Amino acid sequence: MPSPTPRIAVLADSDTRWKWGALTARRLAPQPSPAAPGITGYALRGRATPTARQLAEAGLGTPREVTGAQFLRDVREEAYDVVVLALVGGTVQALLHGLAALPTPRRPVVVTGYVGVVYEKLADGLLLRHGADVVLANSPYDARRFRAVYEGVGADPSAVVEARLPFLGGAPHRPVPGRHTVVFAAQPSVPASRADRLYLLRRLAGHARLHPEREVLLKLRSRPGEHTTHIEELPYQKLARTLPLPPNTRLVYGHMGAVLDRTDLLVTVSSTAALEALHRGVPTAVLTDLGVREALGNHHFIGSGLLTSWDRLDAGEEPVPDPAWLADQGVEPVGPAGDTGHERAVRDQDDAAFAEARRRVAELLERDVLPPIAPYYTRTSAPGYLPGILARHRLDAADATAVPGARGVRRVLRDAARGAARGAYRHGVQHVAPVIRRLGEL
Template sequence: MPSRTSSETLRVAVLADSDTRWKWGALTARRITTTGTALTGFLLRGRATPTARQLAEVGVTADALREVTGAEFLRAVRDEGYDVVVLALVGGAVQALLHGLAALRLPRRPVLVTGYVGVVYEKLADGLLLRHGADVVLANSRHDADRFRAVYEGVGADASAVTEAALPFLGGAPYRRDAGHDDREVGRDTVVFAAQPSVPETRAERMYLLCRLTEHARRHPHREVLLKLRSKPGEHTTHLEELPYQKLADRLPGGLPPNVRLVYGNMGEVLDRTDLLITVSSTAALEALHRRIPTAVLTDFGVREALGNHHFLGSGLLTSWDALDGGHLPRPDERWLDRQGVAADGAYESAFDAARERVAELLDRPELPPVDPYYTAATAPGYLPGILARHHLAPDGTPLPVAAPATEPAGVRRLVRDAVRGAARGAYRHGVQRVAPVIRRMGAL
């Protein structure tokens, strides 16, 4: 098959399984391709499929957007013809789709791109090997690129796909402490706590954070204190949230102080009015640091891999609520920032040059090699079949019959199907957030 010409519109597909991964995937697609791109978005049907409200909050659009199963996505790639496919998914889903795309045996397959939506603090080897086989595995920093290559080389796998880039959603006006030199409201003092769906995990720990936040607000009544939430009760994002802060706040003795508010919305817009960002390990810390907003990473529950705050070792940002209550303001280490892809010095615009060049070089090739994941029936016979089965694929990567209906329902049948799916998803989320915690508490008695 001949390579595409530079005058043709580039057809790019992004498959995402949550609101945050949709944001990462769509913005990544824009940054690693040149002008003249037609972007089609696909949302993988599952527990974290974003709602219309979540998509609107993310604020990233596409020329077309639809919800699909894995098998439907494979058919779309086969029938609609894309030049680039961005897999913005969990590792297992990436691996399954790589095998599914390989099984299509297309005359000319698309360039396959994947990566991570934020800080990589757990399951490094597992997640990376599940992503092996893509043409481009994006690393969000030099630190990550070095780690990724070490993992692949450590198992004897090809590491040439690892490409250093950055988080695609960094940006915004730089923060200036002196209100006289920018448009900040004089006397403004806004503290934002960036909540995470699953860190920390227990009710006691999350209640502790909420209590310390409200205590901080009472100690500093002149401050506006915002609890930035990722989703509303009943919605899911990248991780499950069994104990939403909204519900914990309703049980808070004395309620929330008048200077504390729960907020949603685009993180970039919240950062526009932030004077101090506090978190346990949220990627929002990197967004804030990119803009030079003072940032604190909490150590109140220790510095542990399970929390992800170990990622910030050497950053100069680790601190506690006690220190923050006393007025401490962490100062980031410049060398750490540079290694983490936080280009606060203005180098961010060139952060995607290598990725764009690699994608362009792959597109210019007359033919791409077959998709070649590290995990195969020979290297992981006790692991890979289960991953493929969870995504309704046979051991050879072809869709199982139950996953591939001949035609899509239309009219009333489609309306009924969508309503049933919505009800089922709501029931699942209710079970995760209400029923499952009760069963676990009963089991602990």
């Protein structure tokens, strides 16, 4: 039987997923608290491993960097009560099989979900996450879709639990006389082409020239050399150096919440930042300039009332969101009450949104024996798919459950050498390479 305060481990593979996982873990605790008692963080080593700056920006502590096999050994040795997997779908699937193979007296309760809008690979991502005890859905809309996918393939849909994005919150929008700040929330992978990205930059600069009284900000996800959930092939920072930007246009970094504190209009192609802005009551626009297409993700906003173009924004129009669509997306704007009243209302929303998830986790923790982890994908149901996933993540049962010994010592030394090499490589990518590129452009 676990302790009254369950010990929770969070494993994430990028800065955004670390934020989602840590905030979710706080809300799953019996008494949600900013202090996050009993929560241990792990960052999965890979090409999107967050930098110290990205982790500090999230303000949620510093997780320990590990491989998947190292994490499984820690789960076995530390006997965590709950494990939150804030990872890409294939890694979740590999770890589910790894957790299922662990020789422990009692396995942890496994929770997973999505960090934002689910607009692509719905079936693939969901079936890779099947086998977790709790699959969090961020809205009523997502909960219906998730259950329909599981039911449609004959998988148990009972793990789907409706909640909401854990980072919705912050101060409500309050217009300030004489201030009009427009923020374009850039995305690492959408749109993908150089021509489309340059188009958006030119339109952003054009809007700033048409409205010199406005402050126009390009909000970037990462600094040069850093990676986020999606790898950015054509950084806006580099493209922006090829254009003349008006003096009222600036590139900004930092926590999205801090930027939204001074935003009067958020513009995006399909970023989850739109939901954060809408929750605060910030006017929000989703661009149709490049079409309404699944590849862009803006098709998710059909019916929202938010779809518009730069031409209309240049003319002073601002979209008005549809209240029914907002509710179905799990977005409940809190009115501009006093600070204390607003904070209390946000806490009440959070408590209500995560109440079912907390109840489900608590009920599982009270059981004397948990059922075996049973992913949808097995070597029988997906013999041409699953073996490749497990091999790609190097999470075979032998490595996950090996007993320390002479071979264990060699593995420790090998891991240390590899860690040092990765650290040197990352330092070169994040610090040395940007300097060399700048020198080459002089």
